[in-house]
Amino acid sequence: MPTDDQRPTSLVRPDRAALARVHEARERAIAALSDAFANDALEVDEFERRVTLAHTSETVESITALTADLPASTTALAPASVALAPAAPEPTGAPQTVYAIFGGVDRRGSWTVPRRWRVVATFGGAQLDLREARFPTGVIDLEVKAVFGGVQIIVPPGLAVEVEGTAIMGGFQNVNRAPAHPDPDAPLLRVRGLAIMGGVDITMRLPGESEHQAHRRRKLEARGERRALRDARRETRRHQRALGRLRDEP
Numbered sequence: 001m002p003t004d005d006q007r008p009t010s011l012v013r014p015d016r017a018a019l020a021r022v023h024e025a026r027e028r029a030i031a032a033l034s035d036a037f038a039n040d041a042l043e044v045d046e047f048e049r050r051v052t053l054a055h056t057s058e059t060v061e062s063i064t065a066l067t068a069d070l071p072a073s074t075t076a077l078a079p080a081s082v083a084l085a086p087a088a089p090e091p092t093g094a095p096q097t098v099y100a101i102f103g104g105v106d107r108r109g110s111w112t113v114p115r116r117w118r119v120v121a122t123f124g125g126a127q128l129d130l131r132e133a134r135f136p137t138g139v140i141d142l143e144v145k146a147v148f149g150g151v152q153i154i155v156p157p158g159l160a161v162e163v164e165g166t167a168i169m170g171g172f173q174n175v176n177r178a179p180a181h182p183d184p185d186a187p188l189l190r191v192r193g194l195a196i197m198g199g200v201d202i203t204m205r206l207p208g209e210s211e212h213q214a215h216r217r218r219k220l221e222a223r224g225e226r227r228a229l230r231d232a233r234r235e236t237r238r239h240q241r242a243l244g245r246l247r248d249e250p
Helices: 016-038 044-056 060-067 211-248
Strands: 096-101 104-107 116-122 125-129 138-147 150-155 160-168 187-196 199-204
Touching (some): 016 044, 044 060, 138 150, 138 199, 160 199
Parallel strands (some): 116 138, 150 199, 160 187
16 A cells, blocks of 8 residues: 555645645635725636635645735735634434525525535525525535526635536536645535526625625626727727728828
């Protein structure tokens, strides 16, 4: 049996001290990225890309590099960690279940997320806002079934998320925002499930940012992208006309 030193680097699990250092660097980076996003120094796509890299990168150096080009914050940044629930015995029996059948369920604010739970939306909708929720440490398993219904899960940037689902004439947003070697002292939300003629959407949003603000931000960014595209096309046509005049000159 090969020892850890003889195994390939990718298969050697970091020790707890190394995991703690990476976790601390990850929290600092996500806090800085969130601050930059809130102050319009990052667009939403770039913010989500860098947060994903912060969660999935395995070294302090690669995580630190994600914020090297950002303007320095003028305020002390709070850690990007999520709130932890008090230690509780491992659950036994069936997972806790939330039903949205011909109706809607909306969970938000400060509440404790169970270790194992299930959400079923049938001809109805469920919105789970986890930005102020308290989490147990380690893996949190969430099973989602959306049949002619929809489930929206709103997560804070500091929460590691791993999503894998199947969609049949519907949509299931698969997300991989979790480290290969998760810190056992940090929460990891693992979502699995099925969408049939329905949809499951996982949205990352800053704490305190309303749906209207998030929609407005995306709308303004899309408008800016369209404006930049129009300007580029206008500039291209101007250059083409100038080249045409040069060719026509004797």
